[in-house]
Amino acid sequence: MIDLQVRDEIGNILAHSAGVSWDESLVEIDRADLPMIAGLCPYADTIFNSWQRPMLLEELDRLPAERGPWVDRVRAMCRTAEEESHRYLWFVGD
Known part of the structure; x- marks a missing residue:
């Protein structure tokens, strides 16, 4: 499981x-087609800033509907991050 967090610029979890x-289907994602999602790693942290979040959201829209509820959670966390400046969306691997 990769946790989702919104953090401010000094690292406080908001x-x-x-x-x-x-799951293995995430490993098989085409890096050329979905580079933001393909960059996720279950063993490391991945951070999206205000310039990258719109690209991530665009990629989420192109995923098949059967991907699961995590897509809606990522969208919701992106909206939370967009509420103020200097907020980052973190995918926290284990």
Whole structure:
């Protein structure tokens, strides 16, 4: 499981959500087509800033509907991050 967090610029956790259930289909994502999602790693942290979040959201829209509820959680956390400046969306691996 990759947890989702919204953090401010000094690292304070402002919001937390159950994240992405890692499965092999995420490994098979085409890096050329979905580079933001393909960059997720279950063993490391991945951070999206205000310039990268719109690209991530665009990629989420292109995923098949059967991907699961994690897609909606990521969208919700992106909205939380967009509420103020200097907020980052963190995918926290184990």
